[in-house]
Amino acid sequence: MSAYHRLDRAFLHALSLPLTTCSRYVLFSDCHRGCGTNNDNFLKNQNLCLAALQYYYDHGFTYIELGDGDELWENRSFDVIKSIHNHVFWMLSRFYCAGRLFLLYGNHDIVKNSSHFTSCHCSSYPCSTCQEEELFPGITFYSGLILKHTQGGKDLYLTHGHQADFFNSVLWPISRFLVRYVWQPLEQVGFLDPTSVAQNNTKKERIEHTLSDWALRRNCILITGHTHRPMLQKDSSYYNTGSCVHPRCITCIEIEGMQISLIKWTLATRPDFSLYVAREVLAGPFSLLS
Template sequence: MFEKRQLDQAFQDAAVLPLSASSRYALFSDCHRGNGLTGDNFLKNQHLYAAALRYYYENDFTYIELGDGDELWENRSFSSIKEAHASTFQMLARFYEDQRLYLLYGNHDMSKRSRGFSMQCNSFHPCITCRKEPLFPGIRFHSGLVLKNQEPGPDLYLTHGHQADFLNSVLWRQARFLVRYLWSPLERVGFLDPSDPSRKNKKKERIEKSLSGWAKANQCILIAGHTHRPVLEASSCYYNTGSCVRPGYITCIEISQLTATLIKWTIGIRTDLSLSVSREILAGPVSLKDGGCFPGAPAAAPMQKDL
């Protein structure tokens, strides 16, 4: 099956990071940072994302992005994305400087796998009047990443998840052409992109089933994005971070003290009716010592899958 072949390939020579009681990882996916114009789906949640980044930086988390961080199907130029979201990249550059940043590529930013793309990440302008500053000099973009469990329990395999989606993996160039020149312009006037897996429940379920099956066969926990549907269940070998482009909230998965927790960042209202950024637990924490679909896994808190 093409899914197995694609997923196996994603983890060939994958970088390995330790997973221990002292590890702290924040897993995000599908930010789809754009050029700041009307088609930029990241714009509506950029302030929530900025607050989350600040929280994870100040609390010593390592930031891992599981692909589709930048919208490079609709936008040919990465420079325009850096310029539109300079403050976001300024914070990500701080993570990178502290060696706490790992970026994977997905189908919408597949061009990051080329060596030439890394050259575009050496520097950026944090504001119009500033001179160039280092961004991610020498960065390597990954197709997969492994968190190696230092305790008895499954390892965590991280990838974008498009490998289980034929159109967006095997035929990604054709899909990019259709999105860039057909569906992106039509979407601006109200039509929906039929290639987008986040809008089709049956397609999501098929992709999730394939990803879960691969994880069971490889006796690991697979954490992905791509479908935009957050998933965290102790009885499953498959978790999903969700996305940063849903109206009014973003989701991510925190790994801390050998547990996984699904987090929702949204706008809250204080008792004095002022607005604030709110961090809510959607599901978990799930133990990673014997977690996932393996015997002895503790039950997770219930969650709403289609938010």
């Protein structure tokens, strides 16, 4: 099966949400929340993510995560991840209770496509008082999601993007084995995983070309994660949210008032040398109206 067929399948029974002038969506991907060890790439940016989540919750945004939210290739236990990052899951649970949370799965958390997994692991989480609180009871993780344009413009198709990567989609059990038992131990002593798309520019460009070509063929706008490379260009058919594991920042895509923007959250310094979390527009806003 080709990458184009795998992408088609991701949207075969996709949930559709309305894209109107009143819509407020924020798209994150590739948080890779881990278990707090040296391999937890999310750990260094957890406070940036928490600040961003609070901002988007307070401003009425719907949070959509495009996969690889949790690092379930390197780590076996989702319960440990929830315990380590319980403050982030607390914020996500608030979005869920408000009906403003939609989660997709990627290759690193592909086990979330199992209803058995979600019923066993997603109903509760340990809060700070060591009591179990409701998390996402009854949640469904999606392979794709469509924002249906109500003003005659192009629909926005959201998925993780690993469908364009044969090794990380069709052969994902082998990839998971290598990451968990080969590359994770080597990463601790300084080696990089050569099979990782995030660390291989040649693979990034090949996958991005496939994703862009699929969007052109389907006459839609495709938004993914997976490559970790943020991308938003005017009149393009392919956008990328970036990730939450950049060295000094996290990136995301905002959609508000039929406009789309690429956003960076980072630490900044005031004139008195105090630190604060800053929101910076990297690209846009561009109109989504035809």
